[in-house]
Amino acid sequence: MTHVASAPHEAPLTQIDHARAGRVTPQMAAVAAAEGRDAEAIRAAVACGRIAIPANVRHGSLAPAGVGSTLDGVPLSTKVNVNLGISGDLSDEAAEWEKVAVALELGADAIMDLSNSGKTAAFRRELIRRSPAMIGTVPMYDAIGYLEKALVAITPEDFLRVVRAHAEDGVDFVTIHAGMNRRVIESFKETGRLANIVSRGGSLIFAWMEATGRENPFYEYYDEVLAILHEFDVTISLGDAMRPGSGYDATDAAQVAELVELGKLTKRAWDAGVQVMVEGPGHMALDEIAANMRLEKRLCHGAPFYVLGPLVTDIAPGYDHITAAIGGAVAASAGADFLCYVTPAEHLRLPDASDVREGLVATKIAAHAADIAKGVPGARDRDDRMSDARRRVAWDEMFDLALDPARARAVFESAPPSNEGTCTMCGKMCALRTVNAIMDGLAVDLDADQR
Incomplete structure (x- = not known):
């Protein structure tokens, strides 16, 4: 059973104090916005200790995060x-x-x-x-x-x-x-x-x-x-x-x-x-x-x-x-x-x-x-956008969506492809490029050295 007790202090000081007093703090609101959740749900979980929002009152530059x-x-x-x-x-x-x-x-x-x-x-x-x-x-x-x-x-x-x-x-x-x-x-x-x-x-x-x-x-x-x-x-x-x-x-x-x-x-x-x-x-x-x-x-x-x-x-x-x-x-x-x-x-x-x-x-x-x-709401959205960018062979979008954009771009640019819209892994035989052409009603003509 979740343990909830009132803190023995006259005025709320901490996030858990405020949550138990029924107050949604700016930090709780920021976590709710970042996670796409209801602020009251965040407050209730902080009150019970299920969520912690580490946020020292003296850390002025903090962007609050919930755990x-x-x-x-x-x-x-x-x-x-x-x-x-x-x-x-x-x-x-x-x-x-x-x-x-x-x-x-x-x-x-x-x-x-x-x-x-x-x-x-x-x-x-x-x-x-x-x-x-x-x-x-x-x-x-x-x-x-x-x-x-x-x-x-x-x-x-x-x-x-x-x-x-x-x-x-x-x-x-x-x-x-x-x-x-x-x-x-x-x-x-x-x-x-x-x-x-x-x-x-x-x-x-x-x-x-x-x-x-x-x-x-x-x-x-x-x-x-x-x-x-x-x-x-x-x-x-x-x-x-x-x-x-x-x-x-x-x-x-x-x-x-x-x-x-x-x-x-x-x-x-x-x-x-x-x-x-x-x-x-x-x-x-x-x-x-x-x-x-x-x-x-x-x-x-x-x-x-x-x-x-x-x-x-x-x-x-x-x-x-x-x-x-x-x-x-x-x-x-x-x-x-x-x-x-x-x-x-x-x-x-x-x-x-x-x-x-x-x-x-x-x-x-x-x-x-x-x-x-584990089904975190919205977790797959970025992956789906990456898949769509790959289907369209939209390199700049792929780099922007990567966890490490600089690394992804540097690896790609370290071996420039001879055919625009491809990479040196497959060249003209790029599956996405081939299927895109067919779906657009275009002919696919691979050179003999690309078999």
């Missing part, structure tokens, strides 16, 4: 996220801005700034100022550089300071690994894993817990985290510290134990008037994906689901944008609402702008294919 499904089960379009950010080994801010440009050019719905080296606030603030896409962060990544302390010296109060700094800057959603509590750690240690913990944020929290002997600070002080997020309407993206990092570990005791905890934390966030997304695997065999999507929706009360991949095989370094796109298409068609891209550089190095382009296009293909499969 999830309406109460009648009709999904919104699957959203796609791009990860980027400054790394200690490759600290090149100009390169990161090049990636931002590619992400915005190709229509990414979200950008996660995963910067983890040095003072990252200036980059984050400028990204929020420039970007119409929603912005996410993982405050845990920033903690050591922001606080200038060794990991074991950081206190729970310090962690909360970093969360507040990100919220004040205008971040729309934050990944908080609050579900990996002592109970989950015990399950992980008892059952074991092939790849252990592959979540960067999860590994840091695990290290802190083991070194200090304390509970996960984001779990122990979860109410304080929620109070900060509510103040700025930051959506909590409940991170999956125990996501499987290999197909062998998929759907194991540690993953499921954490998911149970995430379901409890989802309800607590809704009670506090905070919007929720839940993060999911990871690496997973193709035949396990659909069941995992249903499991998450059941245990987390229909909250929007945000998945990385899943990568369906572990032996394709250099091509993991493909392994992730295969899994992403299955995941989204089975109920996932939000896909995090994976690039060809996954497991190998920090991605460059070219990797970002390849990864984002692959993930957008997966998302769009899933939208068609």
Whole structure:
């Protein structure tokens, strides 16, 4: 049953507060217009937590996007996220801005700034100022550089300071690994894993817990985290510290134990008037994906689901944008609402702008294919227009309709055809050109060398 509770605040502050008060906000109206839905249906789903609209009150350049499904089960379009950010080994801010440009050019719905080296606030603030896409962060990544302390010296109060700094800057959603509590750690240690913990944020929290002997600070002080997020309407993206990092570990005791905890934390966030997304695997065999999507929706009360991949095989370094796109298409068609891209550089190095382009296009293909499969209203319209343009051999229209127009045009122009209205694949033997001529009552005369 869907959990709905009134937020314990005198005046509505967040999207979920306003929705429960019966008000359609400008952000809800914008999502309704973008998705071709009724604004009241959007409001009702936000009120129940089925749709999240990450929209920090300080992100003035934001073009709001909705993640999830309406109460009648009709999904919104699957959203796609791009990860980027400054790394200690490759600290090149100009390169990161090049990636931002590619992400915005190709229509990414979200950008996660995963910067983890040095003072990252200036980059984050400028990204929020420039970007119409929603912005996410993982405050845990920033903690050591922001606080200038060794990991074991950081206190729970310090962690909360970093969360507040990100919220004040205008971040729309934050990944908080609050579900990996002592109970989950015990399950992980008892059952074991092939790849252990592959979540960067999860590994840091695990290290802190083991070194200090304390509970996960984001779990122990979860109410304080929620109070900060509510103040700025930051959506909590409940991170999956125990996501499987290999197909062998998929759907194991540690993953499921954490998911149970995430379901409890989802309800607590809704009670506090905070919007929720839940993060999911990871690496997973193709035949396990659909069941995992249903499991998450059941245990987390229909909250929007945000998945990385899943990568369906572990032996394709250099091509993991493909392994992730295969899994992403299955995941989204089975109920996932939000896909995090994976690039060809996954497991190998920090991605460059070219990797970002390849990864984002692959993930957008997966998302769009899933939208068609799960019946998102209007999802097939663009495909039908492309088919009509192909029938008419209308190249400029085809390029405009492509997910990556620049790439499509560049490939075509790299090998100019000798016959107008064709390409070098078929030349004069182009099936569409031949049938068009016949349908127009024209004679078809192919030269001998075209047989």
